[in-house]
Amino acid sequence: AWNGLGHARKMQRKFPEALAAYEEALRLRPGYPQALEYLGETYVEMGKTDDARATLAKLKPLDAALADKLAQAIDGRKSAGGW
Numbered sequence: 054a055w056n057g058l059g060h061a062r063k064m065q066r067k068f069p070e071a072l073a074a075y076e077e078a079l080r081l082r083p084g085y086p087q088a089l090e091y092l093g094e095t096y097v098e099m100g101k102t103d104d105a106r107a108t109l110a111k112l113k114p115l116d117a118a119l120a121d122k123l124a125q126a127i128d129g130r131k132s133a134g135g136w
Contacts, residue, residue: 055081056088063095071095086116093123102127 059074075092093108
């Protein structure tokens, strides 16, 4: 539920609320790949590339496909908001 709330807030461009929701999702379920991907993409949209790359490093060993999506967003190969 927290991950879904974070995604909804991200899509509304309410980034501080999105970050808080993703952090709660990850507090409850550390290493949750989808929450990490969305968190990283939120950082991309906020222009926080270093934070996005740190999140990518955590995501890589958990889910290669989601890590690739995040890497593409970081590299500007796709829109982070393009769902």
